Amino acid sequence: MLRVCLKGANSAARKCLCGNGVPLHPLQQCRSYTSGGSGSSAGKIVAASVLTMGGGVGGTILYANWDPKFRANVEKSIPYSDQVFGLALGPAAPPPVINKPRKVEPVQISSMSEVWKDSKQPKAKEVQRKAEQPDAEGPPAPAPQETLEAAAKCTECEHEPAVKERPEGEVAARLAEQDKAEQDLLTSLSSNLEDALGSTAKVTLQAIGAQEAALQAIAQHTRQLREAMEAEAPPDKKSTQWRVLEDALSERSRSVDEAGAAVLKAKAELDKLRGVIDGAKHLKIAAARPSILAAEENLHSMVVDLDSVVTRVQTAQSEAKIVSQYSELVNEAKAQFQKELNSITPEIQANWKGLRKLTQDDLNSLIAHAHRRIDQLNRELAEQRVREQIHIDSALEQQKLEDKKALEVAISTALEHNREQMRLEQEKKVEETREVMEAEMRTQLRRQAAAHTDHLRDVLKVQEQELRSEAEEILNSSLMEKETEYRRLTQDQLDSFTLDMNAAYARLKGMEEAIDSHVIAEEEARKAHQLWLSVEALNYTLKTAALNDPTEPLEGAVQAIKESCAEDEFAQALATALPSESLSRGVYSEASLRARFYTIRQLARRVALIDETRNSLYQYFLSYLQAMLLFEKAQEAPPAKLSAEDLDTFKLLSYAAYSLEHGDLELAAKLVNQLKGESRRVAQDWLKEARLTLETKQVVSLLSAYANAVGLGTTMAP
Amino acid sequence: MANEHGQKWDRCLADSAVKIATGLGVGIVFSVLFFKRRTWPVAFGSGVGLGMGYSNCQQDFRSPYQLHGHRVKEQ
Numbered sequence: 001m002l003r004v005c006l007k008g009a010n011s012a013a014r015k016c017l018c019g020n021g022v023p024l025h026p027l028q029q030c031r032s033y034t035s036g037g038s039g040s041s042a043g044k045i046v047a048a049s050v051l052t053m054g055g056g057v058g059g060t061i062l063y064a065n066w067d068p069k070f071r072a073n074v075e076k077s078i079p080y081s082d083q084v085f086g087l088a089l090g091p092a093a094p095p096p097v098i099n100k101p102r103k104v105e106p107v108q109i110s111s112m113s114e115v116w117k118d119s120k121q122p123k124a125k126e127v128q129r130k131a132e133q134p135d136a137e138g139p140p141a142p143a144p145q146e147t148l149e150a151a152a153k154c155t156e157c158e159h160e161p162a163v164k165e166r167p168e169g170e171v172a173a174r175l176a177e178q179d180k181a182e183q184d185l186l187t188s189l190s191s192n193l194e195d196a197l198g199s200t201a202k203v204t205l206q207a208i209g210a211q212e213a214a215l216q217a218i219a220q221h222t223r224q225l226r227e228a229m230e231a232e233a234p235p236d237k238k239s240t241q242w243r244v245l246e247d248a249l250s251e252r253s254r255s256v257d258e259a260g261a262a263v264l265k266a267k268a269e270l271d272k273l274r275g276v277i278d279g280a281k282h283l284k285i286a287a288a289r290p291s292i293l294a295a296e297e298n299l300h301s302m303v304v305d306l307d308s309v310v311t312r313v314q315t316a317q318s319e320a321k322i323v324s325q326y327s328e329l330v331n332e333a334k335a336q337f338q339k340e341l342n343s344i345t346p347e348i349q350a351n352w353k354g355l356r357k358l359t360q361d362d363l364n365s366l367i368a369h370a371h372r373r374i375d376q377l378n379r380e381l382a383e384q385r386v387r388e389q390i391h392i393d394s395a396l397e398q399q400k401l402e403d404k405k406a407l408e409v410a411i412s413t414a415l416e417h418n419r420e421q422m423r424l425e426q427e428k429k430v431e432e433t434r435e436v437m438e439a440e441m442r443t444q445l446r447r448q449a450a451a452h453t454d455h456l457r458d459v460l461k462v463q464e465q466e467l468r469s470e471a472e473e474i475l476n477s478s479l480m481e482k483e484t485e486y487r488r489l490t491q492d493q494l495d496s497f498t499l500d501m502n503a504a505y506a507r508l509k510g511m512e513e514a515i516d517s518h519v520i521a522e523e524e525a526r527k528a529h530q531l532w533l534s535v536e537a538l539n540y541t542l543k544t545a546a547l548n549d550p551t552e553p554l555e556g557a558v559q560a561i562k563e564s565c566a567e568d569e570f571a572q573a574l575a576t577a578l579p580s581e582s583l584s585r586g587v588y589s590e591a592s593l594r595a596r597f598y599t600i601r602q603l604a605r606r607v608a609l610i611d612e613t614r615n616s617l618y619q620y621f622l623s624y625l626q627a628m629l630l631f632e633k634a635q636e637a638p639p640a641k642l643s644a645e646d647l648d649t650f651k652l653l654s655y656a657a658y659s660l661e662h663g664d665l666e667l668a669a670k671l672v673n674q675l676k677g678e679s680r681r682v683a684q685d686w687l688k689e690a691r692l693t694l695e696t697k698q699v700v701s702l703l704s705a706y707a708n709a710v711g712l713g714t715t716m717a718p
Numbered sequence: 719m720a721n722e723h724g725q726k727w728d729r730c731l732a733d734s735a736v737k738i739a740t741g742l743g744v745g746i747v748f749s750v751l752f753f754k755r756r757t758w759p760v761a762f763g764s765g766v767g768l769g770m771g772y773s774n775c776q777q778d779f780r781s782p783y784q785l786h787g788h789r790v791k792e793q
Contacts (some may be wrong), residue, residue, distance in 0.1 A: 066775045603723055612783045681782055682723055 065089045101368055116210035186291075189280045193295045196276045199267040204302040207259065207266035211309040214252070218316040236320050259313060266306055273299050293428055300420050312407040340369065524710070530564035531571060532707035537561075538700055542587070549592075554696070555583040561703065566708075575702050582696040588689050597668070600686045601653045604679035605630075611677025624679075635661055638671060648708040649679050666694055727780050734771025743769020 063084055064071035071089075075082040118492050188560060224245050265602075277299065280292050538557040558575050565571035581587075609623035638655035639646065646652070659667040668692040672683050745763020753759045 607723065610779075614775075615780045615783050617772060617779065620779060678782075 036300055044546070061085065061088045133185050149436050170716040189276075190291050192276050193273075193280065193291055196269070196273040197295055197298050197670055198267070200273045200302060201298065203262070203269040204266045207262035208305055210255065210259040210262035210304075215309070215313050215316050217248065217252040217255035218313065220320075221245070221252040222316070222319055224248045256313075256317070263306065263310060266302075270299060270303060270306070293424065293431055296427070296429075297424055300417070300424060303419055303420075308418075310411075311410070340373070342402065524713075527565060528707060528710035531561065531568070532704075532711050534561040534564045535700070535704045535707040539704060542696070542700060553582075553584050553586045555580065558583055568707060571703065574699055578699050579692050579695050582692055587693045587696045589663050590663070590693065593686065593690055593693060595663060596686055596689075597657065597660055600672075600683050601657060602627075603682045604649060604653055604675060606657070607678040607682055609677075610679075615678065638667065642674070647674055647676075666691055669694060726775075730771070730775035730778055733774050734768065737767035737771035737774070738764050739767065741765065741770070 060074065061084075065088075071085060108122060135540075139340065192674065224241070252291055273295065277292055277295050345482070373395075488571070534557060538554060541552055541554055541557045542550050559577055562572065562575045605627040606624050607620070609619055609626055632650040633654045635658035636654040637658050646655070652674050656668040656671040657666075659671065669687060672687050672690070675683055741763035742760055743763070745760035745766075748763060749756050749759035
């Protein structure tokens with residue numbers, strides 16, 4: 001379609017161009033601008049390139065959306081691509097913060113494990129199992145605590161690089177928060193420590209007490225055992241003794257168990273305490289150090305006590321072991337002896353107490369056996385002595401070894417204790433020095449802080465001044481602006497209001513004036529109307545004239561007129577200008593005057609010759625004769641100018657008649673006024689009437705004209 | 719005013735008639751009484767009467783034109 005249009009346009013252009021008669025390069029100019037064949041391929045190429053471009057850009061954007069590194073690369077390499085990406089995808093996500101958790105230090109509860117190892121009991125395995133459990137529990141309990149704290153520390157350190165310098169108030173707030181947190185921690189810590197210490201102390205004391213009790217029990221048992229072994233008491237006492245011994249043994253075992261349990265508990269508590277202390281140590285609050293140290297000392301002392309007690313118990317136990325071994329041996333010997341005795345004297349019960357019932361033979365045999373036994377025993381004793389020496393040596397050596405071991409153990413424990421002590425002392429010293437350092441640092445910091453605060457204060461003061469002045473300036477300027485604006489607005493408002501008010505007032509005034517003028521005009525119109533009405537009334541009264549009678553007296557109407565136009569001088573003048581006789585008597589109508597004229601004319605004709613000089617009867621006769629004999633035109637048009645000839649009575653009368661016939665009373669009156677002599681005298685009456693009528697008519701016409709004029713003047717034309 | 723003429727004529731004639739009649743009568747009377755029924759007093763009387771009537775009539779008709787003057791003595 002485009003091609004068609006182009007072709008059409010081209011043909012038109014061609015026609016135009018060719019039509020203009022430019023034959024120089026017709027071919028060139030009439031060349032078709034549309035290349036039909038190549039157009040589509042060009043379009044195809046264009047479309048393909050556009051598609052490729054679009055595909056490339058879209059693919060880039062999609063991949064950038066998926067891979068932020070690629071996006072960053074593209075943004076770096078191609079300028080303004082970041083804006084495009086921002087438009088298309090939104091801002092790039094910030095790089096993730098790498099977490100570096102702190103190493104978790106394993107807690108050393110070496111002394112504990114050593115203590116556990118030393119306590120070997122018949123139920124040692126159970127105890128060990130129990131020990132292992134808390135041992136396992138102990139380290140993991142502090143460990144997760146530590147990990148938690150480490151994690152907490154990590155989060156703190158994670159936050160720190162991300163946070164830039166905070167504002168001072170925030171820093172102060174943070175410091176305060178930190179202080180408060182520290183305080184809280186401290187208090188909690190101290191309370192924890194105290195609680196732990198208390199419980200630990202209690203438990204340790206309990207354990208110590210239990211151990212002491214165990215010790216006592218062991219000692220008693222041992223003693224009793226020894227007594228039982230050594231003292232050859234009578235059999236019944238022996239049985240009681242053995243019973244007592246059994247009780248003591250049970251007591252001992254019980255107390256040992258109790259002690260063991262107490263020691264377990266104590267050790268658990270100590271572990272806990274240690275864990276708490278370690279936790280407190282890990283929190284690294286400086287103020288807690290002395291309490292930590294004290295707790296540590298307490299712990300140490302408790303551990304020491306516990307260890308000592310345990311060692312005492314151990315020694316007692318070892319003694320007891322020896323004694324029990326000895327007692328075992330003795331029991332063995334006894335049993336053997338008994339067996340021998342039984343073998344010799346089977347019917348005798350192996351009971352020392354049943355000894356009295358024996359016979360002589362038995363006794364002899366027994367004595368012999370006893371002697372033999374004694375010999376044997378002596379031999380054995382000698383052997384034993386020799387062996388004993390060896391044994392003693394070996395035992396000594398063993399003992400030495402054991403002693404060494406024990407010594408080592410003791411040394412190690414003492415070393416540990418010492419180390420601990422040293423450590424504690426060191427820590428104490430460190431603490432002290434730290435405190436001192438802290439104090440010094442605090443003072444220095446305080447000094448610095450003071451200097452800083454001073455500096456800050458100065459700077460702040462200066463800034464405050466500046467800012468204040470600026471703010472004041474701004475405030476003033478804005479205030480001024482606002483004030484001017486406000487004034488302007490109020491002024492505008494006032495102006496507009498005044499304008500409105502003025503306009504309204506003017507309109508009001510105009511309206512009032514218009515109304516007044518209207519009122520006046522209406523008044524005038526009314527008056528004019530009234531005047532006109534009264535004039536019409538007057539006119540009407542004029543028309544009421546009967547044929548031969550005058551009109552009604554015009555007085556009433558004139559009075560009405562006078563009343564209606566009280567302020568109108570012209571009307572008043574006119575009203576007063578009416579002849580009084582018209583007012584009182586009325587005037588004759590023109591018709592009546594016309595009618596009367598004819599009689600007057602006759603009479604005037606008859607006395608035409610009579611005047612001042614001729615007024616005898618003879619003259620009268622003559623004038624009658626003249627009137628009879630002289631014929632004039634009944635009516636003759638009067639000329640514009642009267643000449644001397646026209647002053648003849650008859651002519652005048654005919655003129656007057658003519659003018660009367662044509663309604664011109666005035667002219668008739670004028671003509672009649674030219675009569676002379678008796679004719680005049682005769683016509684005088686008529687003339688007077690005619691004059692009256694004319695006057696009245698004139699005045700009335702004037703009045704009516706005036707009323708009409710006034711009425712017209714006052715009438716509002718729509 | 720137009721009637722004045724008529725009235726005058728009426729008066730005049732009436733008056734003349736009366737005068738003539740009166741003159742006639744007087745004439746007759748005189749003629750009868752004094753002048754032995756001569757006719758000349760009748761005529762004379764009627765004539766006098768007529769004359770008087772004529773004069774009155776004329777006077778009546780002239781009356782508007784009569785000027786009445788007054789002599790004013792200068793002092």
